[in-house]
Amino acid sequence: MNIPQIPLDFNALIPEITITAFASIIFLLSLLKINKSLLVWTSVIFLICLIPLIPVFEGKAFGEFFLNDFLAIYLKITVLLGTVISLLLLGSYIKSRLILLKESIALILFASLGMMLLISARELISFFVSLELMSLSLYALVALRKYDKRANEAAIKYFMLGGLSTVIMLFGISLLYGATKSTDFIFIVEAVSKNSELSLAGLSLFIVGFCFKIALIPFHMWSPDVYEGAPTPVTAFISTVPKVAVFGAFGRILIEIFQNYHIQWSSFLIVLAVITIIIGNLLALPQKNIKRMLAYSSIAHAGYIVLGLIAGTQEGFNSVVTYMLVYTLMNIGAFTVVIALNEEDIENYKGLHKFHPVFALSMLIFMFSLTGVPPTAGFIVKFNIFLQAIKAGFTWLVIIAVLFTVVSAYYYLRVVMYMYMKEPIKSPNSFNHRELEIAIMFCALGVLILGILPIYLI
């Protein structure tokens, strides 16, 4: 039996390897008695230094197993940006609460490492393992605030449902493997037509795993509970960064591998997208807890993003990728404000403008961006998605999306309305760390600048 050989070049892998090393060191350091914010800031600076270097490592590694092309780089930068901001949030949270453990920094780093590998993986085993690396880190992160009942509940739900989805996905992969005799994407692409029935069955189970991670209805049920129960920095992280990676991988698989089966997979993705957009927005309407509201809103956003995939074109996928960047900025930004104000009940946002004009203004920007009103970046990317969907002939889908965008405007604006138009009922017990301010400013300016000069988005 001849053993396939692959060249062991791992130039393209260097960023991941660096992060691995760095995360391990941070983990080891976190066992020592070292100032927590020092750890946070070290990681932040490390990542910030790393981000501009990522484009340098464009290329392949391990033959075709690992691909670092333009899209992958874009997604990785997004992931790392999200990670940096999440780390800042975590830093501030650790400072003021003393409940989160230092290990969380390493866990976040491992999670983003998993995502980066996921983005680049071109082979199902690596793909699966990277996904697990990400998932396990996230389970642990959610469970970190272990003395909180709600956090525990969230972790249990996340873990159990995540496990279920993993198994279903694995089953799908097995069928896919059975149908194509390989796990390498390149071979799969060639072989998929030979056994199209089985591979489609595998694909549909496989996709369930994705749908779970990006919380499409009806696989969304975990997300509001987890978002609400998890510590807010972790929520900010979970709600954005993993989705970047998963959407990246999702798009690759659908658009690059199953291009020829566009009709089949788009048929049910359309159903899911419609349900997600409609129900996600409707569910967000009556929410009283802002984290929960944002959870449903991000469910609805997933619905919009899927429209880009449904388009089934490379451009559609690009639009998804750019959406993820903006989505990360605005969603993390919104959660940052939630952390800063230390307040989850929307009722308590009344009159916040009086106490925190800057936070309120940023929240306003995020809310309008989430709604998709120009001149924020949220508009540009949403426009892009709609553009691609209509180009692919899904005008009616876009009309539904648009109508429910109006519904979404209602609940986003409610936050703005509470902050600006109602009289305050109490002065918030907020905290005001440098990390938070930096994070908020970064996100808000990012959303605005990308909205006005969308050169990086298209």
Place this chain on the structure above:
Amino acid sequence: MNQIAVDQAFFIYFYISLSLLSIAVIASRNIIHSVFFLLIFLLHVAAVFLFLNAEFLMVIQIIVYVGGVLALFVFAIMIMNLKEELKHRKFVKFAGAGIFSGLLFFTVFYGYIRNIKLSPEKPLLSDVNVLSSILYSYYLLPFEILSLVLLVALIGGIIIAKKDPKEDK
């Protein structure tokens, strides 16, 4: 008896026993019984691997699952010292719906894959040497990532499970 008939007979045995064992796992009221049924179940699976020419997998199955995972379960049960299950309901209230949706899944799924035909290949004759070569060269990347997975599981498991007197507020 020819090889195929033997295979089929064994397969029928495994099919029945694996099904019954797994049902036993979910049906037994005592959690320790569940663990033991799971143990037997896992051993049977190991035997199935043998029939599929995957000796190495059989060994791994026994070592990892029986030696590792099940031990973990037992320890966990012992740490938690759970006995209430015996007094309480075993199933959730909406078990009927659960069974129904499970069966629905089975029907749809199996109805789907029942008819598939795979182009027959020569069955694999296992060779551990080859397997190892592949694992450490061709699949080096996932293998390395797997190590990280285990590391994370380690970190996660420990920090979640450990009691931290300092932060216990």
Place this chain on the structure above:
Amino acid sequence: MHSEHERLNDYRGELRKNLLISVLASILFSVLIIAFGGWANNIKYPILSTLIFFPIVGSILILFIKRQNEELIKIATLIISIVEFILSIPLYFSFDKTITKMQFTEEYLWIPRWGIKYALGVDGISVLFILLSSLLTILCVLVSWKEINKKIKEFYISLLLTHSAMIGVFMSLDIFLFYIFWEAMLIPMYLIVGVWGGPNRIYAAIKFFLYTFIGSLLMLIGIIVLYIYTGTSDILKLAEFSYPYKMQLWLFWAFLAAFAVKVPMWPVHTWLPDAHTEAPTAGSVILAGILIKMGAYGLLRFNLPMFPEATVAMKPLMLILSVIAIIYGALICLVQTDLKRLIAYSSVSHMGFVTLGIFALNHQGIQGGILQMINHGIVTGALFLCVGMVYQRTHTREIAKYGGLATVMPIYAALFMLFTLASIGLPGTNGFVGEFLILLGAFKSWKLMSILGATALVIGAAYMLWLYQKVFFENTGNYITEHITGYGDLNSREIVTLLPLVFAVLWIGFYPLPILSFMDLSVKELLNHFNSVIGAMR
């Protein structure tokens, strides 16, 4: 009581001083900028961009003024708005009326990947709105001087940003850019209504936002479809394509959705009374003065030139809707009990005239429609200003509580009378010229609709005069005598606020020729294009 009076006097002195400073400073500033412009003329001085970005830069500067320093904020805003106005004056004088091309054009590639450009330019139609907008913004700043007393900084920033976005709408030559400005305007406007408005402001603000948002998004779909079909987003180029009839119909409705809500046409008008009523005076003025004109402007810029066949097919329906709006709005006005609400509903009626004129699809109709938009901006803006001024004194908008104001505030009564007359379209005021042209145009186009529309002349007179009688005539009510004392008639700031509008009303009323000739060629060009397309189809 005495000290109160003294304080008031002090305040007035202060006010005069501030106003003086502002005006002087603005003139100085403008001279500097214009001088710079003259110098930079060789390198093609981008006047339109200057107009858009000047208030934005100004609002950023205001952001850095300390919150407590209220007077400075006001003065700074006033200076910015006056300078903005002075800067926009060259648009009028340097505009070449003899050519139909877009003028003062600027063009930079903005989103290269999509070929979307940052393209600005004005024709005879849009210049008028830009000027009107600049003028009204100054007045809004003046009228808000005392009315707005919380979150002052934010208010003025919102005001300036709204202004920028609005004139951006009128300048854009790229459909994408147009949409950006179109929507961007919503954010500050939403805040202006919602934060500084009346008791029911939140409902009104959200209603306003959602209503317009849903329309705009449908237009967005239309824009995307257009863009995909043609591959360009240049408004002028888009008009040159000919689209299949069915597509035209769909697109016509998609665009109409946005514009009809903005105008507002019947039956999507109900946001308007709420928003106008609840908004602070400045908000109402901007809403009535500029914002709802954007809808009709959009119809002229997109629906007519791009979808001529659909326009012809939809013309009867549009005319009927316009007439319904005219009569419906007027009838509702007859029974209103709230000052602002009445004026708001009268806007529905007046804007019905505008759409009637536009869809008459002939020269007089369209010209009248445009003129009527300007008139409505001036007159309804002025009426809202007036109501705001009296509301500040009495804190009520209930008509029943008023009466006999003419005795207490004679100057106010006189000015209000003038605007009332303009509103009912008396010859010699601007309202007449617009309505006459519209009705004439509509008469040429569909007699019955013009006849029905003309009934509003009677009903309009009925409700406006009824309003005037209730508020100004008869004996002064107790409520008024109790509340009005200590303020008296209009102060100099308020008179200064209204004077430009008085001037405009009479000027357009007696000598509308400059404005008519200003847009003449643009309208002709529009109709030529329209008719040639229709002719080619047949």
Place this chain on the structure above:
Amino acid sequence: MINEYLLLSATLFTIGLIGFIIRRDLIVMLMCLEIMFNAVNISFASFSYYNGNYTGQVFVLFSIAVAAAEAAVGLAIVLALVRITGINHSDEITGLRG
């Protein structure tokens, strides 16, 4: 034969799934997850056998490792929950909803 093995795999998977859905006890639910993992592993191994390459087997290796890792983390989470609240039943943790 492959279809039979797939049937076996699907059957076991379904049983695990049903157990996962109907049992209240969190640890049994974890065990059900393990059953499902094993069902999938059987399918992998059988595909590997009939496809004639090692990839399936390799995948089973990874799958087993991942299952173990999941079990570890899962048990830790359950442990934490039981320690804080004393609850180990899935239908008693419904604090987050709506």
Place this chain on the structure above:
Amino acid sequence: MEKVYLLIPIFPLIGFIINIIFGRFSKIKTINTIAVSSIFISFILSIFSVYEVFMGKTIEYNFYTWILSDDLKVSFGYLIDQLTAVMLIVVTTVSLLVHIYSIGYMHGDPGYARYFAYLNLFVFSMLMLIMGNNLLQLYFGWEAVGLCSYFLIGFWYKKKSASDAGKKAFIVNRIGDFGFALGIFLLFISVQTLNYFELFPKLLGLQGQTVNIIGLNIDLITLIAILLFCGAVGKSAQLPLHVWLPDAMEGPTPVSALIHAATMVTAGIFMVARLNPLFGLSETALAIVAFTGAITSFMAATIGLVQRDIKRIIAYSTISQLGYMFLACGLAAYGAGIFHLYTHAFFKALLFLCAGSVMHAMAGELDIYKMGGLRKYMPITYITFLIAAFAISGVPGLSGFFSKDEILWFAYSSPKGYGKILWLLGTITATLTAFYTFRILFVAFHGKFKGDTEVLHHLHESPKVMTYPLIILALLSLFAGYFSVSHFITPVVGEGVSALPHEEEKIVMAISIFAALLGIFLAFYMYVLKPQLTESLYMRFQKVYKILWNKYYFDELYNYLFVKPTLWISRIIVEKISDRKIIEGVVNGIPKLCYFAGGKVRNLQTGYLQHYAILMIIGVCIILFIILST
């Protein structure tokens, strides 16, 4: 030289602007100097212009282009021909006298400056109306005089009845203007111009064209003429839009004299005369004009018989006389119509001013039955009133006689079949006119004083500034008839048509003299000789009296027919049901529905882990099923 006449309307405008802005700070003397002198200059200039016209010139001048849109080109300019000249004389003379009179009458009123400003504005508007060389400028003046009328009727705005009356006047006029405007539109789209000189030649081309209105084919010219006549009906208070004029008496009396007797209300007649080439082309339209005039004339006279309010009686008399003028115009005897307009202006203004003088003395009392014997206290007023009464009654030798007689002659001699009917109506009306005019005279000026003694002590003749205008007007009423306007304006409006030989005119004249004298005698008999007769007549014809007293219930009818239903529709159908319930219901219903649906779907999120799992599995099944089926 032509441009000089531009100053005719400009000066009153300047007077208006000065007084409205600075009047509040000026002395009374300054105010009235400005007001009167501006009118005086206009008067002098008018005289010049009339002289030029008399010399046979027609002055046309375009000042500037007002509106220019595509084929519509309208200028502000003026056209002074014979017709305009007559009107100029009437307007400037009467307004000058009224201005002077007002100095005395309005003395001490807090709104003094405002009053004069409005008056000046009115003169400006009226001059624009009569001098305009195109229809739209006429419309401009038309509406502007309506506005001034609104201002001046509601001058004492604190009185609810006054402001109501002003509003009513404006709105009723607007109804007429609605038709007028449509007429202008129709005319414009038929001939593409609104300038008189450009318009008239094109009219012939329109003959025989029809226009389709809701399935009916109507002759184009007739339709235009009728629509334009609508405006005249409103402005000149003809049936059925006459209801505003009696109410307009709420304004100061000089205003009634100027606006609601001499000038503004005659604008309708002027318009018809001005557009005589148009009306002349349509027999139907002319008949409508004539009958409207005749019927109005008769009905108004009957109402006038029983009213007690001195000003209202004169107001109904005005309506009646305006009817006369329309009667003339309807017979294509425009010259006669304008002639009557011209004489009527003087004696009717005089009547009003006398009434004003009486009111001035009586502290605003209007009821003639509370006066009596005023002859002794106010001799000048009495004599001038007497002259005016004779003039209006058509007593030979006075101005009214000539013009009225000419109208009746044209009616009698008309080639049209209905001429005789019109003549009969006119003659009866003449009797009635004489009767009610002398009723005022006998009741108010003769007999014993019936008012308060308090008032009696203050009774006095008015100051000279008021009596001189009376005297001048009395002289004009006496002698104006000797200047035959109808001949003067023949070049513009053509000769009246009479089918009978000129000798028969004497019979008609005799009959009308007899009618006038009969009226006077009856009044004398009933109110001086046998005052108790009124009582018995009243008892006998109670029902008729009631109808007349209530002015044929026009106001009530309109209230129930138009005003109330409109308000009801507005309030109930449009606002409550359509706006609030249907449209707002949908608008607010959709968010509510969404909210409701959101709340329902929310129940799915139960918090049970296994529920979530079940839903996931069902989702998987759905996906598989969909893939299966595609």
